Amino acid sequence: MIRLLLADDQALVRGALAALLDLETDLEVVAQVGRGDEVLDAARGAAADVALLDVEMPGLDGIAAAGALREHLPTCRSLIVTTFGRPGYLRRALDAGTSGFVVKDTPAERLADAVRRVHAGLRAVDPDLAVASLAVGASPLTERERHVLALAADGGTVAQLAGEVFLSEGTVRNYLSAAIGKTGARTRAEAVRVAQENGWL
Template structure:
Protein backbone atom coordinates (compact mmCIF):
# COMPACT_ATOMS: atom_id res chain seq x y z
CA UNK A 1 0.00 0.00 0.00
CA UNK A 2 1.40 3.39 -1.03
CA UNK A 3 0.49 6.19 1.37
CA UNK A 4 -0.08 9.69 0.02
CA UNK A 5 -0.15 13.27 1.24
CA UNK A 6 -1.95 15.79 -0.98
CA UNK A 7 -1.20 19.51 -0.59
CA UNK A 8 -3.26 22.00 -2.60
CA UNK A 9 -4.85 25.25 -1.49
CA UNK A 10 -7.94 24.65 -3.64
CA UNK A 11 -10.23 22.55 -1.46
CA UNK A 12 -12.32 21.10 -4.28
CA UNK A 13 -9.24 20.02 -6.26
CA UNK A 14 -7.54 18.55 -3.19
CA UNK A 15 -10.60 16.60 -2.09
CA UNK A 16 -11.34 15.39 -5.63
CA UNK A 17 -7.76 14.13 -6.00
CA UNK A 18 -7.99 12.41 -2.62
CA UNK A 19 -11.29 10.75 -3.54
CA UNK A 20 -10.11 9.59 -6.97
CA UNK A 21 -6.73 8.32 -5.80
CA UNK A 22 -8.36 6.72 -2.76
CA UNK A 23 -10.38 4.53 -5.13
CA UNK A 24 -7.16 2.86 -6.28
CA UNK A 25 -6.66 -0.38 -4.35
CA UNK A 26 -2.94 0.25 -3.78
CA UNK A 27 -3.20 3.87 -2.53
CA UNK A 28 -4.21 5.36 0.81
CA UNK A 29 -4.46 9.13 1.31
CA UNK A 30 -3.19 9.70 4.86
CA UNK A 31 -3.06 13.51 4.94
CA UNK A 32 -4.34 16.62 3.17
CA UNK A 33 -2.91 20.13 3.48
CA UNK A 34 -4.12 23.50 2.22
CA UNK A 35 -0.93 25.49 2.87
CA UNK A 36 2.77 24.95 2.47
CA UNK A 37 3.46 25.43 6.18
CA UNK A 38 1.13 22.51 7.01
CA UNK A 39 3.09 19.97 4.97
CA UNK A 40 6.13 19.29 7.18
CA UNK A 41 4.11 18.74 10.38
CA UNK A 42 1.71 16.45 8.47
CA UNK A 43 4.60 14.46 7.00
CA UNK A 44 6.26 14.19 10.39
CA UNK A 45 3.01 12.80 11.82
CA UNK A 46 1.83 10.51 8.99
CA UNK A 47 5.09 9.51 7.20
CA UNK A 48 3.60 9.13 3.69
CA UNK A 49 5.47 7.43 0.87
CA UNK A 50 4.60 10.17 -1.65
CA UNK A 51 3.74 13.86 -1.28
CA UNK A 52 1.72 15.44 -4.09
CA UNK A 53 2.34 19.20 -3.96
CA UNK A 54 0.77 22.07 -5.85
CA UNK A 55 3.28 24.76 -6.81
CA UNK A 56 1.07 27.75 -6.15
CA UNK A 57 0.28 27.31 -2.44
CA UNK A 58 0.51 30.01 0.19
CA UNK A 59 3.40 30.23 2.63
CA UNK A 60 5.65 28.68 1.32
CA UNK A 61 5.07 27.57 -2.27
CA UNK A 62 5.27 23.92 -3.33
CA UNK A 63 8.77 24.15 -4.79
CA UNK A 64 10.16 25.58 -1.56
CA UNK A 65 8.38 22.85 0.42
CA UNK A 66 9.81 20.22 -1.96
CA UNK A 67 13.36 21.45 -1.37
CA UNK A 68 12.88 21.30 2.41
CA UNK A 69 11.31 17.84 2.20
CA UNK A 70 14.24 16.56 0.17
CA UNK A 71 16.59 17.60 2.99
CA UNK A 72 14.49 16.68 6.02
CA UNK A 73 12.53 13.66 4.75
CA UNK A 74 14.61 12.22 1.88
CA UNK A 75 12.62 8.96 1.92
CA UNK A 76 9.41 10.77 0.90
CA UNK A 77 8.99 10.96 -2.87
CA UNK A 78 7.66 14.31 -4.10
CA UNK A 79 5.53 14.85 -7.19
CA UNK A 80 4.61 18.38 -8.19
CA UNK A 81 1.04 18.48 -9.52
CA UNK A 82 0.10 21.86 -10.95
CA UNK A 83 -2.49 23.54 -13.15
CA UNK A 84 0.15 24.91 -15.50
CA UNK A 85 3.85 24.40 -15.77
CA UNK A 86 6.08 27.37 -16.27
CA UNK A 87 9.38 26.49 -17.96
CA UNK A 88 11.62 27.49 -15.04
CA UNK A 89 9.54 25.48 -12.58
CA UNK A 90 10.67 22.14 -14.01
CA UNK A 91 14.33 23.00 -13.44
CA UNK A 92 13.61 24.39 -9.96
CA UNK A 93 11.64 21.25 -9.15
CA UNK A 94 14.44 18.97 -10.31
CA UNK A 95 16.97 21.05 -8.37
CA UNK A 96 14.72 20.61 -5.31
CA UNK A 97 14.94 16.83 -5.69
CA UNK A 98 11.39 16.05 -6.84
CA UNK A 99 10.62 12.70 -8.43
CA UNK A 100 7.84 13.93 -10.69
CA UNK A 101 6.23 16.99 -12.25
CA UNK A 102 2.73 16.55 -13.69
CA UNK A 103 -0.13 18.80 -14.79
CA UNK A 104 -3.59 18.59 -13.21
CA UNK A 105 -5.47 18.31 -16.49
CA UNK A 106 -3.97 14.87 -17.12
CA UNK A 107 -6.33 11.92 -16.56
CA UNK A 108 -6.28 10.54 -13.01
CA UNK A 109 -5.02 7.16 -14.25
CA UNK A 110 -2.01 9.01 -15.69
CA UNK A 111 -1.31 10.47 -12.23
CA UNK A 112 -1.84 7.08 -10.57
CA UNK A 113 0.58 5.49 -13.03
CA UNK A 114 3.06 8.30 -12.34
CA UNK A 115 2.88 7.62 -8.59
CA UNK A 116 3.51 3.92 -9.17
CA UNK A 117 6.47 4.68 -11.44
CA UNK A 118 7.96 7.06 -8.87
CA UNK A 119 7.57 4.38 -6.19
CA UNK A 120 9.50 1.97 -8.44
CA UNK A 121 12.40 4.43 -8.53
CA UNK A 122 11.67 6.23 -11.80
CA UNK A 123 11.22 9.95 -12.42
CA UNK A 124 8.04 11.16 -14.10
CA UNK A 125 7.86 14.51 -15.88
CA UNK A 126 5.12 15.58 -18.27
CA UNK A 127 6.72 15.42 -21.77
CA UNK A 128 5.20 18.75 -22.88
CA UNK A 129 6.78 20.48 -19.90
CA UNK A 130 10.18 19.01 -20.74
CA UNK A 131 9.95 20.33 -24.31
CA UNK A 132 8.76 23.77 -23.17
CA UNK A 133 11.43 23.95 -20.49
CA UNK A 134 14.14 23.04 -23.00
CA UNK A 135 12.91 25.68 -25.45
CA UNK A 136 12.93 28.45 -22.84
CA UNK A 137 16.15 27.43 -21.16
CA UNK A 138 17.13 28.08 -17.58
CA UNK A 139 16.97 31.36 -15.72
CA UNK A 140 19.47 34.01 -16.83
CA UNK A 141 19.41 35.45 -13.30
CA UNK A 142 21.95 34.68 -10.61
CA UNK A 143 20.69 33.44 -7.25
CA UNK A 144 21.37 36.87 -5.73
CA UNK A 145 19.53 38.70 -8.52
CA UNK A 146 16.62 36.31 -8.07
CA UNK A 147 16.48 37.00 -4.31
CA UNK A 148 16.47 40.76 -4.86
CA UNK A 149 13.87 40.61 -7.64
CA UNK A 150 11.64 38.23 -5.66
CA UNK A 151 11.77 40.53 -2.63
CA UNK A 152 11.09 43.61 -4.77
CA UNK A 153 8.28 41.93 -6.74
CA UNK A 154 5.62 42.86 -4.18
CA UNK A 155 6.42 46.55 -4.53
CA UNK A 156 9.02 46.85 -1.77
CA UNK A 157 11.25 49.92 -2.03
CA UNK A 158 15.01 49.63 -2.55
CA UNK A 159 15.52 50.51 1.13
CA UNK A 160 13.04 47.80 2.21
CA UNK A 161 14.69 45.18 -0.02
CA UNK A 162 18.11 46.16 1.34
CA UNK A 163 16.90 45.86 4.94
CA UNK A 164 15.17 42.52 4.31
CA UNK A 165 18.19 40.95 2.60
CA UNK A 166 20.83 42.71 4.72
CA UNK A 167 22.41 44.37 1.69
CA UNK A 168 23.42 47.92 0.88
CA UNK A 169 21.02 49.99 -1.22
CA UNK A 170 23.72 50.27 -3.90
CA UNK A 171 23.98 46.48 -4.15
CA UNK A 172 20.20 46.19 -4.43
CA UNK A 173 20.09 48.81 -7.20
CA UNK A 174 22.90 47.05 -9.09
CA UNK A 175 21.21 43.64 -8.87
CA UNK A 176 17.83 45.06 -9.90
CA UNK A 177 19.46 46.83 -12.85
CA UNK A 178 21.19 43.62 -13.88
CA UNK A 179 17.93 41.65 -13.61
CA UNK A 180 16.11 44.25 -15.72
CA UNK A 181 18.80 43.98 -18.40
CA UNK A 182 18.90 40.18 -18.42
CA UNK A 183 15.11 39.89 -18.76
CA UNK A 184 14.90 42.67 -21.39
CA UNK A 185 12.39 44.42 -19.15
CA UNK A 186 11.33 48.07 -19.02
CA UNK A 187 11.54 48.31 -15.23
CA UNK A 188 11.74 46.13 -12.13
CA UNK A 189 7.99 45.40 -12.08
CA UNK A 190 8.23 44.22 -15.68
CA UNK A 191 11.34 42.16 -14.84
CA UNK A 192 9.49 40.52 -11.93
CA UNK A 193 6.50 39.76 -14.20
CA UNK A 194 8.73 38.22 -16.89
CA UNK A 195 10.66 36.18 -14.33
CA UNK A 196 7.44 34.98 -12.68
CA UNK A 197 5.88 33.98 -16.02
CA UNK A 198 8.96 31.91 -16.82
CA UNK A 199 9.07 30.28 -13.40
CA UNK A 200 12.38 31.89 -12.43
CA UNK A 201 11.09 33.37 -9.16
Protein backbone atom coordinates (compact mmCIF):
# COMPACT_ATOMS: atom_id res chain seq x y z
CA MET A 1 0.00 0.00 0.00
CA ILE A 2 1.37 3.43 -0.98
CA ARG A 3 0.65 5.96 1.78
CA LEU A 4 -0.25 9.45 0.49
CA LEU A 5 -0.29 12.94 1.97
CA LEU A 6 -2.39 15.57 0.18
CA ALA A 7 -1.48 19.24 0.57
CA ASP A 8 -3.79 21.81 -1.01
CA ASP A 9 -5.29 24.96 0.49
CA GLN A 10 -8.66 24.24 -1.15
CA ALA A 11 -10.57 21.69 0.94
CA LEU A 12 -12.85 20.79 -1.96
CA VAL A 13 -9.90 19.93 -4.19
CA ARG A 14 -8.25 17.91 -1.41
CA GLY A 15 -11.45 15.99 -0.86
CA ALA A 16 -11.91 15.26 -4.56
CA LEU A 17 -8.31 14.07 -4.94
CA ALA A 18 -8.64 11.89 -1.84
CA ALA A 19 -11.85 10.32 -3.16
CA LEU A 20 -10.28 9.58 -6.56
CA LEU A 21 -7.06 8.15 -5.17
CA ASP A 22 -8.77 6.06 -2.51
CA LEU A 23 -10.54 4.18 -5.34
CA GLU A 24 -7.18 2.64 -6.23
CA THR A 25 -6.54 -0.61 -4.37
CA ASP A 26 -2.85 0.12 -3.80
CA LEU A 27 -3.15 3.78 -2.72
CA GLU A 28 -4.27 5.13 0.66
CA VAL A 29 -4.61 8.78 1.66
CA VAL A 30 -3.25 8.90 5.23
CA ALA A 31 -3.04 12.68 5.79
CA GLN A 32 -4.40 15.96 4.41
CA VAL A 33 -3.18 19.51 5.11
CA GLY A 34 -4.14 22.94 3.81
CA ARG A 35 -0.84 24.75 4.38
CA GLY A 36 2.63 24.19 3.05
CA ASP A 37 4.26 24.67 6.45
CA GLU A 38 2.26 21.69 7.78
CA VAL A 39 3.57 19.24 5.16
CA LEU A 40 6.76 18.05 6.84
CA ASP A 41 5.21 17.31 10.25
CA ALA A 42 2.16 15.66 8.68
CA ALA A 43 4.32 13.48 6.39
CA ARG A 44 6.41 12.40 9.38
CA GLY A 45 3.41 11.74 11.58
CA ALA A 46 1.56 9.70 8.95
CA ALA A 47 4.66 7.92 7.60
CA ALA A 48 3.69 9.07 4.10
CA ASP A 49 5.45 7.57 1.10
CA VAL A 50 4.40 10.25 -1.41
CA ALA A 51 3.26 13.83 -0.82
CA LEU A 52 1.02 15.40 -3.46
CA LEU A 53 1.62 19.13 -3.21
CA ASP A 54 -0.11 22.15 -4.69
CA VAL A 55 2.24 25.00 -5.65
CA GLU A 56 0.41 27.99 -4.20
CA MET A 57 -0.38 27.45 -0.52
CA PRO A 58 -0.18 29.65 2.58
CA GLY A 59 2.72 29.27 4.99
CA LEU A 60 5.08 27.69 2.48
CA ASP A 61 4.58 27.04 -1.21
CA GLY A 62 4.59 23.49 -2.52
CA ILE A 63 8.00 23.82 -4.13
CA ALA A 64 9.58 24.93 -0.84
CA ALA A 65 7.68 22.14 0.97
CA ALA A 66 9.15 19.63 -1.49
CA GLY A 67 12.61 20.96 -0.71
CA ALA A 68 11.95 20.56 3.02
CA LEU A 69 10.85 16.95 2.47
CA ARG A 70 13.95 16.17 0.44
CA GLU A 71 16.18 17.63 3.15
CA HIS A 72 14.46 16.35 6.29
CA LEU A 73 12.40 13.33 5.19
CA PRO A 74 13.93 11.86 2.01
CA THR A 75 11.88 8.66 2.39
CA CYS A 76 8.79 10.68 1.37
CA ARG A 77 8.86 11.55 -2.32
CA SER A 78 6.95 14.55 -3.64
CA LEU A 79 4.67 15.07 -6.62
CA ILE A 80 3.45 18.55 -7.54
CA VAL A 81 -0.25 18.53 -8.54
CA THR A 82 -1.29 22.04 -9.51
CA THR A 83 -3.64 24.18 -11.54
CA PHE A 84 -0.70 26.38 -12.47
CA GLY A 85 1.15 24.52 -15.20
CA ARG A 86 3.82 27.16 -15.67
CA PRO A 87 7.13 26.11 -17.22
CA GLY A 88 9.24 27.89 -14.60
CA TYR A 89 7.40 26.09 -11.81
CA LEU A 90 8.41 22.75 -13.31
CA ARG A 91 12.08 23.67 -13.40
CA ARG A 92 12.02 25.09 -9.87
CA ALA A 93 10.15 22.04 -8.59
CA LEU A 94 12.65 19.62 -10.11
CA ASP A 95 15.51 21.69 -8.69
CA ALA A 96 13.84 21.45 -5.26
CA GLY A 97 13.80 17.67 -5.47
CA THR A 98 10.29 16.78 -6.59
CA SER A 99 9.96 13.56 -8.53
CA GLY A 100 6.95 14.61 -10.56
CA PHE A 101 4.78 17.44 -11.78
CA VAL A 102 1.25 17.11 -13.16
CA VAL A 103 -1.66 19.48 -13.61
CA LYS A 104 -4.97 19.05 -11.83
CA ASP A 105 -6.94 18.25 -14.97
CA THR A 106 -4.85 15.10 -15.46
CA PRO A 107 -7.18 12.06 -15.77
CA ALA A 108 -7.48 10.05 -12.54
CA GLU A 109 -5.76 6.97 -13.95
CA ARG A 110 -2.76 9.03 -15.11
CA LEU A 111 -2.54 10.71 -11.70
CA ALA A 112 -2.55 7.32 -9.98
CA ASP A 113 0.13 6.11 -12.42
CA ALA A 114 2.22 9.23 -11.65
CA VAL A 115 1.99 8.45 -7.93
CA ARG A 116 3.17 4.87 -8.56
CA ARG A 117 6.06 6.04 -10.74
CA VAL A 118 7.19 8.58 -8.15
CA HIS A 119 6.94 5.96 -5.39
CA ALA A 120 9.09 3.62 -7.50
CA GLY A 121 11.81 6.28 -7.74
CA LEU A 122 10.96 7.34 -11.29
CA ARG A 123 10.00 10.72 -12.71
CA ALA A 124 6.44 11.62 -13.70
CA VAL A 125 6.21 14.90 -15.61
CA ASP A 126 3.33 16.25 -17.69
CA PRO A 127 4.69 15.97 -21.27
CA ASP A 128 3.13 19.21 -22.53
CA LEU A 129 4.61 21.10 -19.63
CA ALA A 130 8.01 19.52 -20.20
CA VAL A 131 7.98 20.75 -23.81
CA ALA A 132 6.88 24.24 -22.73
CA SER A 133 9.61 24.33 -20.09
CA LEU A 134 12.25 23.53 -22.69
CA ALA A 135 10.87 26.25 -24.98
CA VAL A 136 10.83 28.92 -22.27
CA GLY A 137 14.18 27.93 -20.79
CA ALA A 138 15.53 28.57 -17.33
CA SER A 139 14.65 31.68 -15.38
CA PRO A 140 17.03 34.51 -16.27
CA LEU A 141 16.64 35.99 -12.77
CA THR A 142 19.17 35.56 -10.00
CA GLU A 143 17.81 34.49 -6.63
CA ARG A 144 18.10 38.07 -5.30
CA GLU A 145 16.36 39.54 -8.35
CA ARG A 146 13.59 36.96 -8.02
CA HIS A 147 13.17 37.72 -4.31
CA VAL A 148 13.00 41.50 -4.80
CA LEU A 149 10.63 41.17 -7.77
CA ALA A 150 8.37 38.82 -5.78
CA LEU A 151 8.15 41.40 -3.00
CA ALA A 152 7.49 44.11 -5.58
CA ALA A 153 4.44 42.13 -6.75
CA ASP A 154 2.64 43.32 -3.61
CA GLY A 155 3.36 46.95 -4.47
CA GLY A 156 5.27 49.22 -2.17
CA THR A 157 7.92 51.82 -2.75
CA VAL A 158 11.59 51.11 -3.31
CA ALA A 159 12.22 52.37 0.23
CA GLN A 160 9.71 49.86 1.64
CA LEU A 161 11.22 47.01 -0.37
CA ALA A 162 14.72 48.00 0.77
CA GLY A 163 13.56 47.89 4.38
CA GLU A 164 12.12 44.40 3.92
CA VAL A 165 15.28 42.92 2.42
CA PHE A 166 17.76 44.99 4.46
CA LEU A 167 19.44 46.46 1.40
CA SER A 168 20.05 50.01 0.25
CA GLU A 169 17.48 51.64 -2.01
CA GLY A 170 20.09 51.86 -4.77
CA THR A 171 20.74 48.12 -4.61
CA VAL A 172 17.02 47.36 -4.73
CA ARG A 173 16.64 49.67 -7.73
CA ASN A 174 19.51 47.82 -9.44
CA TYR A 175 17.87 44.43 -8.82
CA LEU A 176 14.52 45.70 -10.11
CA SER A 177 16.15 47.26 -13.15
CA ALA A 178 17.99 44.02 -13.92
CA ALA A 179 14.77 42.01 -13.53
CA ILE A 180 12.89 44.39 -15.82
CA GLY A 181 15.61 44.08 -18.45
CA LYS A 182 15.89 40.29 -18.22
CA THR A 183 12.14 39.78 -18.57
CA GLY A 184 11.96 42.12 -21.56
CA ALA A 185 9.50 44.32 -19.68
CA ARG A 186 9.17 48.10 -19.62
CA THR A 187 7.87 48.51 -16.09
CA ARG A 188 8.15 46.79 -12.73
CA ALA A 189 4.50 45.66 -12.94
CA GLU A 190 5.06 44.17 -16.39
CA ALA A 191 8.20 42.37 -15.16
CA VAL A 192 6.17 40.87 -12.30
CA ARG A 193 3.47 39.72 -14.74
CA VAL A 194 5.97 38.13 -17.16
CA ALA A 195 7.81 36.39 -14.33
CA GLN A 196 4.57 35.09 -12.80
CA GLU A 197 3.26 33.80 -16.16
CA ASN A 198 6.49 31.88 -16.69
CA GLY A 199 6.53 30.51 -13.14
CA TRP A 200 9.77 32.27 -12.23
CA LEU A 201 8.27 33.80 -9.06
